[in-house]
Amino acid sequence: MSVTLAIFLIVAGLLTYVLIRYRQRRQDSEREPAQIYGSNQIELSWTVIPILIVVMLFLSTTRVILETEAAPKPEGALDVTVIGHQFWWEYRYPKLGVVTANELHIPVSDPAKPTPTYLGLASADVSHSFWVPRLAGKTDLIPNRLNTMWVDPEAPGLYLGQCAQYCGTQHAKMLLRVYAQSPADFAEWIKQQQRPVAQDFSGNAAAAEGQTVFMHSACINCHSIAGTVATGRFGPDLTHLASRDTIGAGPIQNTPQNLRQWIADPNSIKPGVLMPSMHLDDHDLDVITAYLTKLH
Amino acid sequence: MTNGHPVLEAIDHTLEVKNRPPLNRASEWVSTVDHKKIGLMYIAYALVFLIIAGLQAVLMRIQLAVPNNHFVSPQVFNRLFTMHGTTMVFFVGMPILFGFGNYLVPLMIGARDMAFPRLNAFSFWISAFGGVLLYFSYLGGEGLYGAGSAPDVGWFAYAPLTAKAFSPGHSTDYWTLAILLSGIGTTGTALNIVTTTICMRCKGMKMSRLPLFVWLMLVTSGLVFVAVSPLTAAQIMLTLDRYLGAHFFDTQAGGSAVLWMHFFWIFGHPEVYILVLPAFGFVNEIIPVFSRKAIFGYPAMVAASVGIGFISLSVWAHHMFTVGLGPAGNTFFVFATMVISVPTGIKIFNWLATLWGGKIIFRVPMMFCVAFLFQFLIAGLTGIMLSAAPFNWQLSASYFVVAHFHYVLVGAILTSLFGAFYYWYPKAIGRMMSETLGRWHFWLFIIGFHLTFDFMHVPGLLGMPRRIYTYEAGRGWEWWNLIVGIGAAFQVAGILCFVWNLLRSYYHGEPAGNDPWDAWTLEWATPSPPPAYNFAVEPTVFSRRPLWDLKHPEDQDENYE
């Protein structure tokens, strides 16, 4: 902020001047300098001027606060509910019937006809904070409380961030990936997410077997796959897992090897994550991985 | 030399001057109620914890020096930052500052001791026990290598992370109990300082003649009463939640996580003023002596200090701008926070005016105070930046905030503390500290400080949050973190010089005499170290600078008050 820079230059400059000008020199007499105890006029002026600066700063700050927090919601705004978990992000698009995790897709906004995204922020456990610096300031996700914020990207691209409120062991790897897409691309993505889950694995024996193994194992207690018996809410929704770039809330790429290692032992990638190792044998790991990589 | 002064002569004749406080009589130290010994114990205790917490910081910086590092596990790292913060605030900052207060306040007001010497001793020992308890936690749980049960919830321990459901072990309990004990000790000391200042001043020492350090300890102690108690209350509530099934912060039962935040920061913000006001006190005493001028604007300095104390009670939710308090709430706290910059600025200007027209002597205590002035200015300005809520929405919980508060805690408070050490060590020990080693200490530490904390602002601006044990490559944070780590090495070197100086000077420092700095407040009218009873005859004072009056009978301060 230029105001603070100006204040710094003036005061530090004065300080430097004083320290040089009034330093003790060898030829100085032993007499003490004139003792000056104060000056009402000077002290008054350096009280009044800072007060005026403060008032100025306060008024301009208030204006920005109101513009941000009290902004009216435009008609074309998109609603997304964000639910923070230890240590992943759940995204629900209530009016579009989409549920996903960890990678948020939103449309870019046209300044002429804005279509910002309004995020409703909630938490399933402890406090988190949603911070994508290039999109907006952060707002906290606090259990038993609903916060809202909006983002209004004008340029498409991938915006990175991460949880900004210490939430436990793996706070550091609760990453945010926000994909701002053109309206056409966004509509395409929504359609893909709204498609029913892949169920037909006639050409792929491993995936078919993987589906069976998955549905009979403890995975279904924590994870959901739409249209199946897997209806767990504790972990991320896996219906369209293969459409994501990363897994584990961002720290690793979504490749079959990484996925297999994650399922085998999540703590080897993200020590302290709440998903336990499933203690599956190699064969089960292979087929489940084959299944999950087919869930586009 | 006493110049025939009756008070000082009386002291010389009645006293067998020892040339440093005894170390070989442990029982004397354990059972003492002498404010000077208790003060020294507080300070020594705090220095030990300064080194421990400093090592914790070094370990963190090594882990963060490169992305995706595996130097420590996330569990260990989370305990490191929690313990670093908790130790530095409660077991370094508070004891060292109240230690100096304990030592100096009775001397500066011409009193024999504190008002309640036994309470003084009790306060020290219970505080000390709190620190021991906190570190005992490392041995709990899975023991030392699993980092035991050391607290890992962050030094502000937000709910509901601290609930039994999310923190099943005892880490939160160690945190709570250690701080509760420390809080009892602090409250006792504050009670002692207020009572001493009001009830035990020597004749003629009106409140308007108190040394500014004493005024600042008075305001600090007043803040302790109204700020530490809310934390005590909140911790009682947390313990009831964890052990009796209460629901104060239990969000599943309708409780509020935000309520914990309010209670904590109602404590937490005044707490940082409790830490910084004594630092102002040091600077208020040192700068005049080393510019050979009286402090400029004494009444304004008192008013500003009291004003800062009061306003600091109303700004707490600037730590909660991202919680969603709403525009009205946010705006109020923006205003209150910005307002506090006015009395703070007045202080800086008064210090500047004290220097103006003076004869500035750059001995080591003054060098640290000069560094303080520049560094505190910057810290205050980044604070003003953070007080603007929209800025805060980006920068809170990021390394920008970490840089800002370390700028205050290290750049202002610790720096002025170093100055205070060099200034008053001769009085307490009877020997001067080495000026050469002091300069090494100063330059190594200041270079390290700036390398670390200037550059630490940048990752914050680039989006790096705090309390993360590692980060991905490619975010642009790597080089900054590396430089920050290198700065830490310089600071370690500086501190080593300092500790070596303290120890060496105890045995080999030049004898100091009563008044090595040609200063003006009452503590310099006693021998170094002072006898147990401080003053043989209770002094009578007629102005704010009793020794100036004695040394300059033709131009006494009394004439100008």
Added chain:
Amino acid sequence: MMQTASTIPVAAPDRPPWVLPHRGIVGMTCLIIAESAIFIIFVIAYIYYIGKSLSGPTPAQVLELPILGTVCLLSSSFTIHFAVSSLRKANFRGCTLGVTGTVLLGAIFLMTTAREWYHLIHDFGLTIRTNLFGTTFYSLVGLHATHVAVGLTMLTIALALLLSGRLRQTHADRLEVLSLYWHFVDGVWVVVFLVVYVLER
């Protein structure tokens, strides 16, 4: 240069005598300020959570005005005041009566609290873990009762010293310090009474 005795500063006849406040009073005032801050936080928590319990009994359903306890506790402020002023006049019998009265009244207050809690727990099933009302009620009233108990302990010690003849007229200031604490405890009860029992009717 020898300075004469007249330069040794002594309270000169025209200077006012140097009188400073009593240590005990100032110290106790500081303690009261700190303790008030703790109570204020518990009161804030109580007020904040009014009406927010998700279940369980409400204050209106289970609380009755504690008239007897309140009258006893507030009267005990008068008895302790009487005790202190008696001691100042060396009226040891009056002081003993006053302190005994205070102890008895305080004990009755604690007993009424105990009875109330027994009634709440056994007849309504209200405990500290039942709901937000239970949490904030028991903690606030309990914190106050603890302070009453500490005060009663100190008063009993004072009574013992009085009865054994060790408490002298010169100790009146110290008894006053204790009475300050007791008045504080009464003052807190006034606030608790208003916030917990009156507000919810």
